[in-house]
Amino acid sequence: MVLADLGRKITSALKSLSNATIINEEVLNGMLKEICAALLEADVNIRLVKQLRENVRSVIDFDEMAGGLNKRRMIQSAVFKELVKLIDPGVKAWQPSKGRNNVIMFVGLQGSGKTTTCTKLAYYYQRKGWKTCLICADTFRAGAFDQLKQNATKARIPFYGSYTEIDPVVIAQEGVEKFKAENFEIIIVDTSGRHKQQDSLFEEMLQVEQATKPDNIIFVMDATIGQACEVQAKAFKDKVDVASVIITKLDGHAKGGGALSAVAATRSPVIFIGTGEHTDDFEPFKVQPFVSKLLGMGDIEGLIDK
Amino acid sequence: MFSMFRNLVGSKTLTPEDLKPVLDKMKDHLIAKNVAADIAVKLCESVSAKLEGKILGTFGSIASTVKTTLTEACVQILSPRRRVDILRDAMDARQNKRPYVITFCGVNGVGKSTNLAKVCFWLVENGLSVLIAACDTFRSGAVEQLRTHVRKLNALHPPSRHQGREMVQLYERGYGKDSAGIAMEAIASARDYRIDVVLVDTAGRMQDNEPLMRALTKLVKVNQPDLVLFVGEALVGNEAVDQLTKFNRALADFSQQQPPRLIDGIILTKFDTIDDKVGAAVSMTYTTGQPIVFVGTGQTYSDLRNLNARAVVASLLRA
Ligand SMILES: Nc1nc2c(ncn2[C@@H]2O[C@H](COP(=O)(O)OP(=O)(O)OP(=O)(O)O)[C@@H](O)[C@H]2O)c(=O)[nH]1
Ligand SMILES: Nc1nc2c(ncn2[C@@H]2O[C@H](COP(=O)(O)OP(=O)(O)OP(=O)(O)O)[C@@H](O)[C@H]2O)c(=O)[nH]1
Ligand SMILES: [Mg+2]
Ligand SMILES: [Mg+2]
Numbered sequence: 001m002v003l004a005d006l007g008r009k010i011t012s013a014l015k016s017l018s019n020a021t022i023i024n025e026e027v028l029n030g031m032l033k034e035i036c037a038a039l040l041e042a043d044v045n046i047r048l049v050k051q052l053r054e055n056v057r058s059v060i061d062f063d064e065m066a067g068g069l070n071k072r073r074m075i076q077s078a079v080f081k082e083l084v085k086l087i088d089p090g091v092k093a094w095q096p097s098k099g100r101n102n103v104i105m106f107v108g109l110q111g112s113g114k115t116t117t118c119t120k121l122a123y124y125y126q127r128k129g130w131k132t133c134l135i136c137a138d139t140f141r142a143g144a145f146d147q148l149k150q151n152a153t154k155a156r157i158p159f160y161g162s163y164t165e166i167d168p169v170v171i172a173q174e175g176v177e178k179f180k181a182e183n184f185e186i187i188i189v190d191t192s193g194r195h196k197q198q199d200s201l202f203e204e205m206l207q208v209e210q211a212t213k214p215d216n217i218i219f220v221m222d223a224t225i226g227q228a229c230e231v232q233a234k235a236f237k238d239k240v241d242v243a244s245v246i247i248t249k250l251d252g253h254a255k256g257g258g259a260l261s262a263v264a265a266t267r268s269p270v271i272f273i274g275t276g277e278h279t280d281d282f283e284p285f286k287v288q289p290f291v292s293k294l295l296g297m298g299d300i301e302g303l304i305d306k
Numbered sequence: 307m308f309s310m311f312r313n314l315v316g317s318k319t320l321t322p323e324d325l326k327p328v329l330d331k332m333k334d335h336l337i338a339k340n341v342a343a344d345i346a347v348k349l350c351e352s353v354s355a356k357l358e359g360k361i362l363g364t365f366g367s368i369a370s371t372v373k374t375t376l377t378e379a380c381v382q383i384l385s386p387r388r389r390v391d392i393l394r395d396a397m398d399a400r401q402n403k404r405p406y407v408i409t410f411c412g413v414n415g416v417g418k419s420t421n422l423a424k425v426c427f428w429l430v431e432n433g434l435s436v437l438i439a440a441c442d443t444f445r446s447g448a449v450e451q452l453r454t455h456v457r458k459l460n461a462l463h464p465p466s467r468h469q470g471r472e473m474v475q476l477y478e479r480g481y482g483k484d485s486a487g488i489a490m491e492a493i494a495s496a497r498d499y500r501i502d503v504v505l506v507d508t509a510g511r512m513q514d515n516e517p518l519m520r521a522l523t524k525l526v527k528v529n530q531p532d533l534v535l536f537v538g539e540a541l542v543g544n545e546a547v548d549q550l551t552k553f554n555r556a557l558a559d560f561s562q563q564q565p566p567r568l569i570d571g572i573i574l575t576k577f578d579t580i581d582d583k584v585g586a587a588v589s590m591t592y593t594t595g596q597p598i599v600f601v602g603t604g605q606t607y608s609d610l611r612n613l614n615a616r617a618v619v620a621s622l623l624r625a
Binding site: 037047111142147154249277 | 420446448541543546586
């Protein structure tokens with residue numbers, strides 16, 4: 001993840017504080033410049049980066065502050081508080097409840113990794129003893145049902161879909177009803193990729209939501225995305241009730257900073273990360289421990305490790 | 307964005323110090339448009355170098371100087387130094403009784419298979435027959451995805467319209483097999499059956515995944531396609547640079563061949579998803595110097611365009 005990878009750069013930027021004999025505006029600006037450049041290289045949304053810089057500057061009042069040590073601590077904690085804001089929307093992550101139906105709908109841009117991640121999530125819960133299943137409500141993408149079917153078969157997860165029905169709303173509804181009747185606990189609905197410029201597909205997504213009444217909608221975002229993430233994520237949130245984010249393809253070189261703007265835009269926490277193409281390349285992501293590690297400041301070394 | 311140059315009006319010679327704050331703003335503007343950070347910096351440096359030492363006249367002249375400088379720099383980056391003329395080259399290959407081969411490669415989910423199908427449609431519209439080689443033998447549904455496209459494309463161009471000839475065929479050997487071998491068999495089969503063009507679909511792979519990058523290099527090396535196209539999505543941020551550099555580096559390093567077969571051109575996909583955040587086009591062409599051969603602008607077969615460099619630059623500079 002971006003913040004973990006940034007650990008080293010942030011540490012070195014903060015060191016410039018320790019090395020400076022006096023801490024003044026110039027030292028602060030130099031440090032902020034380094035941090036902001038690192039964030040921008042990791043694709044963090046430029047508006048969020050500017051905000052971070054402004055917010056840190058605004059809490060530091062050089063005239064009012066006392067000794068050097070105090071200044072250092074204040075600057076450090078202001079920087080960390082802002083970094084934490086990037087990743088922690090301050091809401092609790094949705095959790096499924098055992099012993100009842102939990103319907104989870106996946107949404108996202110084309111090719112972000114929804115279908116792959118659906119199986120990963122189902123497999124994750126299945127291994128923990130939940131009764132899980134998959135529904136393919138993508139009738140648009142060529143081979144979409146075969147893709148889900150092959151993944152589900154490999155992972156031995158029951159699935160539902162159709163080669164002939166062309167309305168995803170119908171399939172989603174039928175599938176959810178069927179699996180509810182069979183007392184499945186985790187019912188995952190995969191949908192087609194779409195983007196905000198496609199009005200009719202956004203309308204269709206809303207209809208799938210209304211037909212399946214999901215308990216959780218997960219927005220899947222690819223770690224390589226750049227500055228276009230925020231507007232897209234916001235558009236999804238405005239249309240349906242997105243409550244969680246999964247960031248995929250973190251096994252590559254991308255730091256995922258662009259994808260983080262989905263957290264701010266949807267005010268939803270990252271719940272899992274995808275780290276490869278295989279079904280078990282999947283890790284739960286807990287905002288709180290990540291954040292406390294980040295906040296442990298003395299613990300910056302530990303931050304680099306993870 | 308050019309209003310920020312207003313306070314530079316005067317009658318003195320421009321110094322780097324004068325330009326710095328203004329160029330910083332320009333850099334942020336480019337980054338907001340999704341140009342990779344280091345490329346935004348380099349672009350600003352080149353504009354700065356061209357303006358230093360110039361005498362400032364009226365606002366009109368400084369604004370237009372800056373605008374022209376930046377526009378020209380970007381248009382130049384986006385303009386191909388070399389033309390890729392697929393139709394002409396494919397016709398030439400046909401004359402020589404051999405198939406023309408295009409390989410599509412790139413990271414996961416960027417649109418390789420879909421844009422391969424669009425290119426196929428375009429070739430068929432131009433009277434060329436196509437064999438699609440299903441060389442993604444890893445991702446679930448990859449083969450069925452291509453089979454569906456073949457079926458749809460043949461329905462759009464039935465044999466009755468082409469002297470009884472089936473214009474699009476699929477060469478597939480299922481999953482788990484060596485992709486370089488399948489590509490080779492497909493090319494041989496196209497030669498035997500006088501099919502004009504072979505389009506080789508490959509699995510998505512991360513640029514740092516050495517085994518997979520070696521496998522791609524092998525496919526390219528043993529089959530020597532006429533054209534290696536890198537497929538990248540317009541959504542990608544700073545990774546654009548890393549992806550292209552490392553695909554080229556892998557093709558060079560793992561092939562032990564002089565000169566190595568590198569990327570010949572780019573397909574920029576999902577251009578319909580980014581509004582005016584067109585920076586990836588600049589990042590990709592700046593990095594490789596290779597032309598953007600096609601732009602993908604949607605999910606249907608006709609959503610394939612040529613790059614309009616001036617239009618892209620206009621979006622890039624728009625406030
Ligand atoms: N390396 C890597 N690849 C991934 C990961 N998650 C998904 N992929 C790959 O990304 C590509 C696209 O994944 P899909 O699951 O088909 O994406 P999608 O969002 O369902 O795509 P559409 O349905 O077309 O919108 C496939 O090649 C996947 O194998 C990941 O965490 N790491
Ligand atoms: N909006 C839009 N979507 C596109 C475009 N090109 C491809 N897509 C969509 O992107 C998704 C992924 O496309 P694929 O062609 O399967 O991508 P790929 O690179 O072959 O994926 P892998 O083989 O899994 O690595 C599909 O939903 C396509 O419909 C485009 O130009 N615009
Ligand atoms: Mg899918
Ligand atoms: Mg593919």
